[in-house]
Amino acid sequence: MKAIKTLILTLVASFAATALHAAGELNLFGWSEYVPQDVLEGFTKETGIKVNFETYASNEELLSKLVAGGGNYDLIQPSEYAAELMIRRKMLAPLDKAKLPNLKNLDPELKGQVHDPEDNFTVPYMSGTVGIVVNTEVVKTPIKGYKDVFQAKFKDRLVVLNDNRELVTWALYSLGLPINEINPAALAKARPVVAEWVKLVKVFDSDSPKTALLNGDVDLGIVWSGEAAILWNENKKFQYVLPAEGAHRFIDILAIPANAPHKAEAHAFINYILRPEVSKIVSENFPYTNPNLGARQLLTAEQLANPASYPPAGAKLQTFRDIGKAAADIDKLVTDLKSAQ
Amino acid sequence: MSAVPAATELAPTDSRRPGWRAWALLAPMVLWLLAFVVVPTAILLVYSFCERDEVGGVIFTFTWENYHRVFDPVYLRIFVRSVYYAGLTTVICVVLGYPVAYYIARASVERRNQLLLLVMVPFWTSFLIRTYAWITILKQDGLLNGLLLSMNFITEPLGLLYTPTAVVIGLVYAYLPFMILPIYGSAEKLDNSLIEAAHDLGAGPVRAFSSVIVPLTMPGIAAGTLLVFVPAIGMFAITDLMGGAKVPMIGNVIQNQFLQARDWPFGAALGVIFMLMFALTYVILQSRGARHAT
Numbered sequence: 311m312k313a314i315k316t317l318i319l320t321l322v323a324s325f326a327a328t329a330l331h332a333a334g335e336l337n338l339f340g341w342s343e344y345v346p347q348d349v350l351e352g353f354t355k356e357t358g359i360k361v362n363f364e365t366y367a368s369n370e371e372l373l374s375k376l377v378a379g380g381g382n383y384d385l386i387q388p389s390e391y392a393a394e395l396m397i398r399r400k401m402l403a404p405l406d407k408a409k410l411p412n413l414k415n416l417d418p419e420l421k422g423q424v425h426d427p428e429d430n431f432t433v434p435y436m437s438g439t440v441g442i443v444v445n446t447e448v449v450k451t452p453i454k455g456y457k458d459v460f461q462a463k464f465k466d467r468l469v470v471l472n473d474n475r476e477l478v479t480w481a482l483y484s485l486g487l488p489i490n491e492i493n494p495a496a497l498a499k500a501r502p503v504v505a506e507w508v509k510l511v512k513v514f515d516s517d518s519p520k521t522a523l524l525n526g527d528v529d530l531g532i533v534w535s536g537e538a539a540i541l542w543n544e545n546k547k548f549q550y551v552l553p554a555e556g557a558h559r560f561i562d563i564l565a566i567p568a569n570a571p572h573k574a575e576a577h578a579f580i581n582y583i584l585r586p587e588v589s590k591i592v593s594e595n596f597p598y599t600n601p602n603l604g605a606r607q608l609l610t611a612e613q614l615a616n617p618a619s620y621p622p623a624g625a626k627l628q629t630f631r632d633i634g635k636a637a638a639d640i641d642k643l644v645t646d647l648k649s650a651q
Numbered sequence: 652m653s654a655v656p657a658a659t660e661l662a663p664t665d666s667r668r669p670g671w672r673a674w675a676l677l678a679p680m681v682l683w684l685l686a687f688v689v690v691p692t693a694i695l696l697v698y699s700f701c702e703r704d705e706v707g708g709v710i711f712t713f714t715w716e717n718y719h720r721v722f723d724p725v726y727l728r729i730f731v732r733s734v735y736y737a738g739l740t741t742v743i744c745v746v747l748g749y750p751v752a753y754y755i756a757r758a759s760v761e762r763r764n765q766l767l768l769l770v771m772v773p774f775w776t777s778f779l780i781r782t783y784a785w786i787t788i789l790k791q792d793g794l795l796n797g798l799l800l801s802m803n804f805i806t807e808p809l810g811l812l813y814t815p816t817a818v819v820i821g822l823v824y825a826y827l828p829f830m831i832l833p834i835y836g837s838a839e840k841l842d843n844s845l846i847e848a849a850h851d852l853g854a855g856p857v858r859a860f861s862s863v864i865v866p867l868t869m870p871g872i873a874a875g876t877l878l879v880f881v882p883a884i885g886m887f888a889i890t891d892l893m894g895g896a897k898v899p900m901i902g903n904v905i906q907n908q909f910l911q912a913r914d915w916p917f918g919a920a921l922g923v924i925f926m927l928m929f930a931l932t933y934v935i936l937q938s939r940g941a942r943h944a945t
Contacts, residue, residue: 370707370911377708377913399706466810472896474911513813513895522895525790527812634705641912646725649732649899 334359336575339375339383341562342367342517344436346595353582359575367517368473370637376401376567384570385579390561391630393432394425398632402431403566409577412584415604423561423629432563433580438535438598439627440476440558441618442551448529455554456484459530460507469522469531472514474644475630475637476558477504480532483555489628492636497643505647523548538618539597550618552625559627561601593619692926698919707913717920726904726921733901736815737884740822741830744879745872747823748830752871753864755831756838767835770828782821782892789817789893813895821889826882830875837871838864873936881929901925 586604887902908918
């Protein structure tokens with residue numbers, strides 16, 4: 311839904327932009343609600359490069375489009391597990407680091423991650439976690455992990471991401487199983503857990519799970535940390551908790567497809583985003599964890615104190631790995647359990 | 652025909668066979684149908700026998716596997732539920748839409764146009780925005796609960812949003828105009844003298860309605876039913892937004908195959924079966940209608 315809204319905005323913006331006689335072009339394919347309009351305009355103003363911005367709502371949608379051969383994209387924003395798959399399938403172009411001096415601003419902790427051990431193909435854009443939001447005005451009992459959320463007393467008071475892999479991952483965490491080994495045995499163990507859980511959920515929403523919490527339709531949620539951060543900014547009653555059993559950490563990255571027609575422009579854009587003052591604008595609009603240490607210094611104390619954006623160290627976090635065809639098994643399992651209600 | 656004078660006996664071919672002019676006029680439509688109906692359907696059919704590869708691409712082989720999966724009880728149950736929801740929506744639309752359409756058709760010409768405009772006005776706003784408006788009305792601290800609470804009809808806010816009721820409300824709201832307009836079309840053409848004749852022959856209002864008015868407006872009801880039922884069964888936006896994506900409908904399942912699960916061949920197989928079912932229902936209805944007419 312959001313994607314459509316953003317698409318319309320983008321179309322309007324791109325029509326406005328055609329009026330300018332630009333030096334070059336950049337076809338950006340990014341998440342809906344993730345790249346601030348100010349950043350795009352600032353880049354065009356400075357370089358004269360026109361940005362054509364298209365959006366998607368999930369990594370799977372991005373992969374579908376790229377695999378189907380649609381669009382000549384110059385820059386994409388996959389999450390780490392999708393990037394891992396693309397690197398393996400040689401779908402990404404290696405980066406020319408000489409053109410990216412601002413890489414020095416990045417948090418070294420995010421370098422050399424499993425999806426791209428040499429950092430040859432990817433640059434972190436934002437990272438975040440999937441955790442629990444509690445409306446502490448209504449829920450008085452302590453909530454520490456997935457098992458505390460999915461209790462019978464919270465039936466119809468829960469919102470969770472409408473994402474089948476996330477749901478199965480939480481079940482695997484709660485069982486103490488590895489989250490990236492999706493096989494029939496693991497799914498068989500997760501099945502009864504997920505079956506109980508889906509009965510308790512009131513809303514499945516990946517686009518804007520904060521809405522149901524803000525509207526008072528639910529009291530607890532398992533959502534993207536950026537959504538939780540916005541809720542906390544609205545009202546401090548919304549507390550963010552990283553599940554004790556472990557949580558999914560995602561790293562959204564910038565990468566250039568192998569067949570991108572405008573690679574030089576794409577490098578220019580990446581380097582522009584990596585400037586502290588530009589990256590700060592992203593943080594202000596979308597309060598995920600900013601991997602840019604220079605930008606973090608420009609944030610206010612309150613922004614840095616937001617527990618959803620910058621959670622305390624020591625939590626058990628793991629990124630997703632590519633699971634190949636097992637994605638279809640997960641989809642069938644969750645569809646089955648949802649429809650069995 | 653035998654009574655036609657010999658002078659008008661032209662070459663019979665001219666009047667029956669469409670000439671090149673007719674084809675020229677039809678060409679845009681034929682091309683349109685080819686490009687946007689025939690070709691996509693053919694692609695769907697081909698894909699439905701293929702396999703998904705690791706990244707979600709399509710491997711061109713021949714397999715019945717996707718069709719085996721379609722008949723898995725999981726998907727059949729979803730199918731049945733979708734038919735139920737769409738059917739319920741259609742029935743409610745008929746019940747709500749018929750009196751409205753009839754009233755509009757019987758009103759004076761000027762008033763009729765005003766009322767028709769009112770039916771169309773919602774289309775000036777995006778469908779998604781109107782759906783979000785319903786969320787504002789139905790949510791827990793929303794307008795409806797606020798009204799009912801302040802009037803002391805209820806003591807606890809009703810949990811309306813994200814329930815099957817909300818889905819049906821959303822569907823009826825979205826498709827009601829598509830029921831009203833065709834019924835209006837039939838009712839407008841209704842000859843008043845036939846109703847008067849029914850009364851003269853001793854039929855009361857109920858009898859006149861059921862034996863005269865309904866059969867004469869049946870084409871409108873049938874067209875409306877088709878226009879409501881078919882889109883309603885495949886709808887996924889309303890089930891996601893107003894139903895909380897809790898209970899999947901067949902539209903959601905198909906959408907999911909093309910996006911999240913990236914299993915295009917299976918999605919294609921679901922689509923093909925879906926289309927076949929509609930075609931079959933349509934053919935059956937048509938042949939029944941034809942038998943009825945003779």
